Amino acid sequence: MTAAYKRLQEIYGSLQEKIHFQPKIALVLGSGLGDYAESIRTEAVLDYKELKGFPVSTVSGHKGRFVFGYVKDVPVVIMQGRVHYYEGYPMEDVVLPIRLMKMMGAQILFLTNAAGGINDRFKAGDFMMITDQIANFVPSPLIGPNIEELGVRFPDMSEIYDKELCSILRGAAKDLGIGLQEGTYIQLSGPNYESPHEVQMCRILGADAVGMSTACEAVAANHMGMKICGISCISNMACGITGQPLSHEEVKETADRVAPWFKSLITEGIARMACR
Secondary structure (H helix, E strand, O other), X not given: OOHHHHHHHXXXXXXXXXXXXXXXXXXXXXXOOHHHHHHOEEEEEEEHHHOOOXXXXXXXXXXXXXXXXXXXXXXXXXXXXXXXXXXXXXXXXXXXHHHHHHHHOXXXXXXXXXXXXOOOOOOOOOEEEEEEEEOOOOOOOOOOOOOOOOOOOOOOOOOOOOHHHHHHHHHHHHHHOOOOEEEEEEEOOOOOOOOHHXXXXXXXXXXXXXXXXXXXXXXXXXXXXXXXXXXXXXXXXXXXXXXXXXXXXXXXXXXXXXXXXXXXXXXXXXXXXXXX
16 A cells, blocks of 8 residues: 555545545536535535645635535535645645545546636637646656556556547537537646747647646546546636736636636536436
């Protein structure tokens, strides 16, 4: 047993002493979506700080807690605030919540985030379903001794984002009348935004949107055999695309503006995934 898995087991044991709930779907809420967790039928709430040794989110607007409950009768666990690599945590800590939600029983991971648009066909306020990703610019969460209890040493990454789940989201968006772009997400370390030439580099590599989270979480989840889907809210166009300077305030303003449609899409998507 590796030290990382022993720690994971200890945190899971601490959680079981406080919460008795088995989710089917794990949902990670990105910027601007934090209050979605308060709209579900809630069974229990657990602050990250109540779990000894658990990493705590330090980003403004990220409440830092698990919410357990039901979305249209589907049992879910929601991360109301994720942990980012740029906060100074090692990658093992960044993906620890994902691993913990799998141990709780979640088989599907639904990732959301706010991202900068690289594809010039996008505009601020668009939603992009993630169909693939580039994670080479942050450390892999699988570096170090492999946790055999979670997955194999060399996991395949040919279909990180499950095609069936993508099809479900595509259909849900169409039926709701919500536009849904599709593309590749690239994760850079942050916390600084990218320079114009860094955005050009991402574009050359084939990325359609850029952010500071998500891809490492998907790698860890795929390693454990979870089914994964993801949606980015294009909160702004990336540096150099429009010539406008970037700010976190702009990200939050855009995410807040389109949040009602984003929430509708999440709710309908979860309901349909549960029937797959």
